[in-house]
Amino acid sequence: MATHLVWFRNDLRVNDNLALSAACRDPDARVMGIFIATPGQWRQHDMSPRQAEFIWQHVQSLHAALAQRGINLVIHEVDNFDDSLAHLKTFCTSHNVDALFYNYQYELNERQRDAAVEKMLGCEVICQGFDDSVLLPPGSVTTGNHEMYKVFTPFSRAFIKQLHEGLPECVSAPKARGAALETQKLNAFDYPRKAVDSTLFPVGEQQAINQLRQFCRQPVADYQQQRDFPANDGTSRLSAYLAIGVLSPRQCLHRLLKEHPQALEGGAGAVWLNELIWREFYRHLLVAYPKLCRHQPFISWTDNVVWQQDEAQFIAWQQGQTGFPIVDAAMRQLNATGWMHNRLRMVTASFLVKDLLIDWRLGERYFMSQLIDGDLAANNGGWQWAASTGTDAAPYFRIFNPTTQGERFDAKGAFIRQWLPELNDVPDKFIHTPWLWAQKEQLTLDYPQPIVDHKQARIATLAAYEAARKSEEKQQ
DNA sequence: GGATCCTTGAC
DNA sequence: TCAAGGATC
Numbered sequence: 202m203a204t205h206l207v208w209f210r211n212d213l214r215v216n217d218n219l220a221l222s223a224a225c226r227d228p229d230a231r232v233m234g235i236f237i238a239t240p241g242q243w244r245q246h247d248m249s250p251r252q253a254e255f256i257w258q259h260v261q262s263l264h265a266a267l268a269q270r271g272i273n274l275v276i277h278e279v280d281n282f283d284d285s286l287a288h289l290k291t292f293c294t295s296h297n298v299d300a301l302f303y304n305y306q307y308e309l310n311e312r313q314r315d316a317a318v319e320k321m322l323g324c325e326v327i328c329q330g331f332d333d334s335v336l337l338p339p340g341s342v343t344t345g346n347h348e349m350y351k352v353f354t355p356f357s358r359a360f361i362k363q364l365h366e367g368l369p370e371c372v373s374a375p376k377a378r379g380a381a382l383e384t385q386k387l388n389a390f391d392y393p394r395k396a397v398d399s400t401l402f403p404v405g406e407q408q409a410i411n412q413l414r415q416f417c418r419q420p421v422a423d424y425q426q427q428r429d430f431p432a433n434d435g436t437s438r439l440s441a442y443l444a445i446g447v448l449s450p451r452q453c454l455h456r457l458l459k460e461h462p463q464a465l466e467g468g469a470g471a472v473w474l475n476e477l478i479w480r481e482f483y484r485h486l487l488v489a490y491p492k493l494c495r496h497q498p499f500i501s502w503t504d505n506v507v508w509q510q511d512e513a514q515f516i517a518w519q520q521g522q523t524g525f526p527i528v529d530a531a532m533r534q535l536n537a538t539g540w541m542h543n544r545l546r547m548v549t550a551s552f553l554v555k556d557l558l559i560d561w562r563l564g565e566r567y568f569m570s571q572l573i574d575g576d577l578a579a580n581n582g583g584w585q586w587a588a589s590t591g592t593d594a595a596p597y598f599r600i601f602n603p604t605t606q607g608e609r610f611d612a613k614g615a616f617i618r619q620w621l622p623e624l625n626d627v628p629d630k631f632i633h634t635p636w637l638w639a640q641k642e643q644l645t646l647d648y649p650q651p652i653v654d655h656k657q658a659r660i661a662t663l664a665a666y667e668a669a670r671k672s673e674e675k676q677q
Numbered sequence: 678g679g680a681t682c683c684t685t686g687a688c
Numbered sequence: 689t690c691a692a693g694g695a696t697c
Contacts, residue, residue: 342697352683352695475684549684586684598691599686606686649680658688 203230204296206239206326208289209274210304210311212333212446214406215266217371219331220302225375234267234274234294234376236260237288238390240308246577247569250395251539252445255573257389258397258404259447264384266406271379276387282314286321286371293326301326304446306332307487308577317588335481336360336369337451338487342481349489350482351592357478361465368458372452396438397573398538402441409442413453417460422469430616431542437473439542440574443480450477472640483582486592490590493586495580496562496589502673503597508560517652518553519567521620526633527607528552530620535575537620544610550587551601556658558665561588589666597666602657607633623647 205224212218213236221244224232240538243253264613279288293301301322304317319328333339342360343349350356397404403412416437442448454477456668458471463469487493498504517523521532533546541549546568553564564582568573585591611617614632618625623646624635631638639646 318685346696350695354683355696479684544685593695595685596683596692601685602687 203227203231204595205230205300205302206298207234208301208652209234210303213263214447215374217449217452218408219372220304222372223329224302232272234272236274236276236290238278239281239285240390240392242282243392247566249513249539249571249572249573249575250393251397252393252575254397255441256445257394258327259445261387262405263620264387268382270375270377271382273382278390286317289318294394298326301328305330306394307339307484309491314501330428332463335484336454337363341486342485348516349485353593357475357480360478362561364465364490369451371455391560401538402573406447407517409447411437413448413456417456421457421473422461425472429544429610431545432611436543444574444576453477480579483578487578499585499592500590502670505669505672509558513654514557515559515563518557522649524649526605526617526635527605527611530617534619535571539571546583547587548601548603548606550584552603554588555600555662556653557663558653561590598663600662602655604633
């Protein structure tokens with residue numbers, strides 16, 4: 202009887218799990234699962250305590266779901282990826298594992314780890330990896346010259362064309378392989394954890410599927426009109442589940458098409474589909490350009506920008522004390538919930554980089570340390586877009602105005618008031634410029650003055666980028 | 678090789 | 689109205 206081991210990583214689900222499904226294909230095989238926590242590695246990757254908690258919750262529910270199907274999931278803990286290699290080797294030997302199944306992760310450390318695992322296990326254990334966390338495998342959507350696209354729109358068109366030729370199918374959850382197992386009490390990992398608001402992010406695979414279904418019924422059709430207004434609940438908030446693999450993108454695609462069959466043709470739901478494709482775009486880029494995993498900008502000359510080293514301003518940004526209400530409300534939402542509305546991720550990132558002229562990598566890192574949906578590809582892609590250092594980035598001279606952004610997307614300050622109670626009494630007219638109101642009424646607010654003058658900051662940033670670009674020209 | 682295009686904008 | 693320049697076909 203063959204023994205199959207499923208190594209769970211960022212795929213904490215039983216439905217539509219390619220590795221799990223493949224391991225269970227042989228009805229006679231003995232199937233086991235393993236999850237290896239690597240706190241040292243997580244620290245290196247700045248994983249947020251909220252994401253750690255979310256993983257912990259879902260490891261437990263996966264353990265229960267597998268036990269019900271007669272599959273034992275063991276939870277082990279080592280320090281880092283290197284240690285996980287030796288650990289896996291020992292485990293395979295002592296349990297006579299014949300084949301190891303896992304779903305690919307596309308970050309550099311992760312890919313190096315997997316390559317080392319395959320090498321280490323050699324021909325003793327057959328290793329099978331799967332492109333499970335993407336709709337189409339990285340490298341499979343390319344230009345006429347067989348290169349990775351560097352601009353989103355042509356990528357998206359080619360991507361949709363490929364979907365028309367054939368959709369990646371979902372696989373079902375494995376059937377029970379014997380009597381249900383008793384679930385054991387599991388020991389939590391040695392990593393800081395922070396409570397997750399279960400009304401925003403209910404725990405469990407079925408809950409995630411329910412949220413997906415609910416979103417695809419109607420909200421997805423209104424997404425295009427609603428998504429930019431943070432006071433409305435217009436986005437799916439499914440990123441937290443996608444990031445740790447409680448949901449797969451295939452499940453998202455199929456549920457979308459079930460409710461809105463015209464989404465692939467540009468009908469209702471097409472804009473949300475494009476968001477799923479953005480997720481793919483950034484993953485594919487990570488594989489095509491490993492330097493993105495090494496904290497390097499895609500556009501090299503932007504590395505010559507001389508960043509400000511202003512600890513006080515950086516802390517003000519982190520804590521939501523910049524004096525710009527939309528920025529501060531957004532940062533407080535992030536700090537309090539682990540999640541930030543997408544429009545505001547652009548606004549706050551732009552503010553850090555283009556108003557404070559602080560290195561985008563510090564912001565990227567801080568986001569990772571707070572986000573429940575932290576994902577290297579998406580977070581890095583978003584930051585490089587905002588900092589004008591990436592593929593298909595915003596032109597560097599196009600600088601968001603934090604006040605205008607607030608006025609456009611939170612006109613009456615409904616979102617701002619939700620997170621900045623100290624501005625409760627400020628009239629709508631002044632909600633984005635409370636300093637003007639305080640001045641007019643001659644009163645003191647319990648809220649900081651703007652820490653920069655946007656107009657001046659804009660000019661300084663343009664000059665800094667311009668100088669960086671020129672210094673590159675000189676070198677050549 | 679030339680034409681067209683480029684997520685989210687600001688002044 | 690402005691804004692660079694590369695990506696793509």
